[in-house]
Amino acid sequence: QSVLTQPPSASGTPGQRVTISCSGNSSNIGSNAVSWYRQLPGTAPKLILYNNGQRPSGVPDRFSGSKSGTSASLAISGLQSEDEADYYCAAWDDSLLGPWVFGGGTRLTVL
Protein backbone atom coordinates (compact mmCIF):
# COMPACT_ATOMS: atom_id res chain seq x y z
CA GLN A 1 0.00 0.00 0.00
CA SER A 2 1.41 3.34 -1.06
CA VAL A 3 2.07 6.16 1.39
CA LEU A 4 0.49 8.73 -0.94
CA THR A 5 -3.09 8.02 -1.99
CA GLN A 6 -4.26 8.42 -5.57
CA PRO A 7 -7.47 7.22 -7.20
CA PRO A 8 -6.66 4.06 -9.20
CA SER A 9 -8.42 5.34 -12.29
CA ALA A 10 -9.72 8.47 -13.99
CA SER A 11 -11.25 9.13 -17.36
CA GLY A 12 -12.36 11.89 -19.68
CA THR A 13 -13.27 12.64 -23.25
CA PRO A 14 -11.07 14.53 -25.71
CA GLY A 15 -11.02 18.24 -24.95
CA GLN A 16 -12.23 17.75 -21.40
CA ARG A 17 -10.42 18.78 -18.20
CA VAL A 18 -9.57 16.08 -15.69
CA THR A 19 -7.98 16.24 -12.29
CA ILE A 20 -6.07 13.60 -10.34
CA SER A 21 -5.68 13.91 -6.59
CA CYS A 22 -2.81 12.88 -4.35
CA SER A 23 -3.31 12.74 -0.61
CA GLY A 24 -0.59 12.49 2.01
CA ASN A 25 0.16 13.78 5.49
CA SER A 26 2.13 16.41 7.35
CA SER A 27 5.41 14.51 6.95
CA ASN A 28 5.33 14.43 3.18
CA ILE A 29 3.00 16.64 1.15
CA GLY A 30 2.30 18.85 4.12
CA SER A 31 5.92 19.94 4.40
CA ASN A 32 7.55 19.16 1.06
CA ALA A 33 7.03 19.80 -2.63
CA VAL A 34 5.19 17.37 -4.86
CA SER A 35 6.28 16.16 -8.27
CA TRP A 36 4.22 14.35 -10.90
CA TYR A 37 5.27 11.74 -13.45
CA ARG A 38 3.59 10.35 -16.52
CA GLN A 39 4.25 6.78 -17.62
CA LEU A 40 3.10 5.80 -21.06
CA PRO A 41 2.61 2.05 -21.61
CA GLY A 42 5.92 0.22 -21.79
CA THR A 43 8.03 3.27 -21.09
CA ALA A 44 9.84 4.85 -18.17
CA PRO A 45 8.20 7.53 -16.02
CA LYS A 46 8.71 11.09 -17.20
CA LEU A 47 8.63 14.24 -15.09
CA ILE A 48 5.69 16.51 -15.97
CA LEU A 49 5.48 18.78 -12.89
CA TYR A 50 7.88 19.66 -10.06
CA ASN A 51 7.71 21.91 -7.01
CA ASN A 52 3.93 21.37 -6.90
CA GLY A 53 3.12 22.99 -10.20
CA GLN A 54 6.15 24.01 -12.22
CA ARG A 55 6.51 22.56 -15.72
CA PRO A 56 9.83 21.38 -17.17
CA SER A 57 10.60 22.71 -20.61
CA GLY A 58 8.72 20.83 -23.27
CA VAL A 59 5.69 20.01 -21.11
CA PRO A 60 2.62 21.82 -22.49
CA ASP A 61 0.70 24.28 -20.33
CA ARG A 62 -2.30 21.94 -20.50
CA PHE A 63 -0.69 20.33 -17.46
CA SER A 64 -0.96 22.19 -14.17
CA GLY A 65 -0.60 21.34 -10.51
CA SER A 66 -1.46 22.68 -7.11
CA LYS A 67 -1.03 21.84 -3.45
CA SER A 68 -3.10 22.66 -0.41
CA GLY A 69 -2.27 21.36 3.03
CA THR A 70 -1.59 17.64 2.78
CA SER A 71 -3.10 17.16 -0.68
CA ALA A 72 -2.00 17.90 -4.20
CA SER A 73 -3.66 17.67 -7.57
CA LEU A 74 -2.73 17.39 -11.21
CA ALA A 75 -5.02 18.92 -13.81
CA ILE A 76 -4.95 18.17 -17.51
CA SER A 77 -6.99 20.44 -19.75
CA GLY A 78 -7.78 19.92 -23.42
CA LEU A 79 -7.48 16.17 -22.93
CA GLN A 80 -5.87 14.33 -25.85
CA SER A 81 -5.72 10.64 -26.70
CA GLU A 82 -1.97 10.61 -26.10
CA ASP A 83 -2.57 11.62 -22.49
CA GLU A 84 -3.75 8.09 -21.81
CA ALA A 85 -1.15 6.87 -19.34
CA ASP A 86 -0.40 6.18 -15.69
CA TYR A 87 0.25 9.22 -13.50
CA TYR A 88 2.22 9.15 -10.25
CA CYS A 89 2.75 11.73 -7.54
CA ALA A 90 5.84 11.75 -5.33
CA ALA A 91 7.11 13.67 -2.35
CA TRP A 92 9.94 13.71 0.14
CA ASP A 93 8.90 12.28 3.48
CA ASP A 94 10.46 13.48 6.73
CA SER A 95 9.31 10.46 8.73
CA LEU A 96 10.80 7.00 9.05
CA LEU A 97 8.82 6.01 5.94
CA GLY A 98 10.98 8.19 3.77
CA PRO A 99 12.90 9.74 2.31
CA TRP A 100 10.92 9.32 -0.90
CA VAL A 101 7.32 8.15 -1.19
CA PHE A 102 5.13 7.67 -4.25
CA GLY A 103 1.43 7.46 -4.90
CA GLY A 104 0.01 4.19 -6.16
CA GLY A 105 -0.62 5.66 -9.58
CA THR A 106 -3.73 6.68 -11.50
CA ARG A 107 -4.54 5.17 -14.86
CA LEU A 108 -6.07 7.85 -17.07
CA THR A 109 -8.32 6.63 -19.86
CA VAL A 110 -9.34 8.90 -22.72
CA LEU A 111 -12.77 7.74 -23.81
Next chain:
Amino acid sequence: QVQLQESGPGLVKPSQTLALTCTVSGDSISSSGYFWSWVRQPAGKGLEWIGRIYFSGAATYNPSLKSRVAISVDTTKNQFSLTLSSVTAADTALYYCAREEYQGGNWFDPWGQGTAVIVSS
Protein backbone atom coordinates in the same frame (compact mmCIF):
# COMPACT_ATOMS: atom_id res chain seq x y z
CA GLN B 1 21.15 16.19 -22.72
CA VAL B 2 21.59 13.86 -19.80
CA GLN B 3 20.86 10.20 -20.43
CA LEU B 4 20.90 7.25 -18.06
CA GLN B 5 21.20 3.60 -19.03
CA GLU B 6 20.78 0.62 -16.75
CA SER B 7 22.64 -2.65 -17.27
CA GLY B 8 22.97 -5.96 -15.51
CA PRO B 9 21.74 -9.56 -15.41
CA GLY B 10 18.08 -10.05 -16.17
CA LEU B 11 17.82 -13.25 -14.13
CA VAL B 12 18.95 -13.78 -10.55
CA LYS B 13 18.50 -16.88 -8.42
CA PRO B 14 16.70 -16.66 -5.08
CA SER B 15 18.97 -15.85 -2.13
CA GLN B 16 21.64 -14.45 -4.41
CA THR B 17 22.66 -10.83 -4.96
CA LEU B 18 21.22 -8.58 -7.65
CA ALA B 19 23.74 -6.17 -9.16
CA LEU B 20 22.90 -3.36 -11.57
CA THR B 21 24.85 -0.44 -12.98
CA CYS B 22 23.62 2.89 -14.30
CA THR B 23 25.80 4.71 -16.80
CA VAL B 24 25.34 8.47 -17.05
CA SER B 25 26.09 10.34 -20.26
CA GLY B 26 25.77 13.98 -21.18
CA ASP B 27 26.74 15.27 -17.74
CA SER B 28 29.22 14.54 -14.99
CA ILE B 29 27.98 12.42 -12.12
CA SER B 30 30.09 14.73 -9.95
CA SER B 31 27.95 17.77 -10.71
CA SER B 32 26.70 19.43 -7.56
CA GLY B 33 23.00 19.67 -6.85
CA TYR B 34 22.15 16.17 -8.00
CA PHE B 35 21.62 12.82 -6.37
CA TRP B 36 21.51 9.55 -8.26
CA SER B 37 18.66 7.21 -7.41
CA TRP B 38 17.29 3.75 -8.00
CA VAL B 39 13.54 3.12 -8.27
CA ARG B 40 11.79 -0.17 -9.00
CA GLN B 41 8.38 -1.17 -10.30
CA PRO B 42 6.94 -4.69 -10.02
CA ALA B 43 4.86 -5.68 -13.02
CA GLY B 44 1.51 -3.95 -12.97
CA LYS B 45 2.30 -2.10 -9.76
CA GLY B 46 3.50 1.28 -8.60
CA LEU B 47 6.90 2.84 -8.05
CA GLU B 48 9.13 2.15 -5.06
CA TRP B 49 12.19 4.25 -4.24
CA ILE B 50 15.19 2.09 -3.34
CA GLY B 51 17.89 4.59 -2.49
CA ARG B 52 20.18 7.32 -3.72
CA ILE B 53 23.81 8.40 -3.66
CA TYR B 54 25.72 11.66 -3.97
CA PHE B 55 28.95 11.80 -5.90
CA SER B 56 30.82 12.00 -2.61
CA GLY B 57 29.64 8.49 -1.83
CA ALA B 58 27.04 9.44 0.77
CA ALA B 59 24.04 7.14 0.35
CA THR B 60 20.49 7.03 1.71
CA TYR B 61 18.21 4.01 1.54
CA ASN B 62 14.56 3.06 1.78
CA PRO B 63 14.14 1.88 5.39
CA SER B 64 12.24 -1.20 4.21
CA LEU B 65 15.21 -2.35 2.11
CA LYS B 66 18.10 -0.86 4.05
CA SER B 67 19.42 -4.14 5.44
CA ARG B 68 19.86 -5.59 1.94
CA VAL B 69 20.77 -2.60 -0.23
CA ALA B 70 24.02 -0.90 -1.11
CA ILE B 71 24.54 1.86 -3.67
CA SER B 72 28.01 2.91 -4.79
CA VAL B 73 29.40 5.45 -7.23
CA ASP B 74 32.35 5.38 -9.61
CA THR B 75 33.05 8.94 -10.72
CA THR B 76 35.85 7.85 -13.06
CA LYS B 77 33.39 5.81 -15.09
CA ASN B 78 30.43 8.17 -14.55
CA GLN B 79 28.45 5.25 -13.15
CA PHE B 80 26.57 4.32 -10.03
CA SER B 81 25.58 0.83 -8.98
CA LEU B 82 23.00 -1.05 -6.97
CA THR B 83 23.37 -4.31 -5.10
CA LEU B 84 20.44 -6.02 -3.42
CA SER B 85 21.25 -9.12 -1.41
CA SER B 86 19.20 -12.17 -0.43
CA VAL B 87 16.71 -11.63 -3.23
CA THR B 88 13.33 -13.33 -3.38
CA ALA B 89 10.54 -13.42 -5.95
CA ALA B 90 9.23 -10.21 -4.40
CA ASP B 91 12.27 -8.41 -5.83
CA THR B 92 11.23 -9.23 -9.40
CA ALA B 93 10.65 -5.85 -11.03
CA LEU B 94 11.66 -3.25 -13.55
CA TYR B 95 14.58 -1.33 -12.09
CA TYR B 96 15.07 2.30 -13.07
CA CYS B 97 17.91 4.67 -12.35
CA ALA B 98 17.13 8.36 -12.23
CA ARG B 99 18.77 11.68 -11.52
CA GLU B 100 17.33 13.50 -8.54
CA GLU B 101 17.60 17.24 -8.83
CA TYR B 102 17.45 19.54 -5.85
CA GLN B 103 16.54 23.19 -6.30
CA GLY B 104 14.38 24.11 -3.37
CA GLY B 105 12.35 20.97 -3.91
CA ASN B 106 13.41 17.58 -5.23
CA TRP B 107 12.35 15.69 -8.31
CA PHE B 108 13.47 12.86 -10.59
CA ASP B 109 14.55 13.82 -14.09
CA PRO B 110 15.55 12.14 -16.30
CA TRP B 111 14.97 8.42 -15.90
CA GLY B 112 16.71 5.52 -17.56
CA GLN B 113 14.66 3.22 -19.77
CA GLY B 114 14.64 0.54 -17.08
CA THR B 115 15.92 -3.00 -16.92
CA ALA B 116 13.86 -6.04 -16.03
CA VAL B 117 15.08 -8.35 -13.29
CA ILE B 118 13.46 -11.71 -12.65
CA VAL B 119 14.23 -13.66 -9.49
CA SER B 120 13.81 -17.33 -10.26
CA SER B 121 15.68 -20.59 -9.92
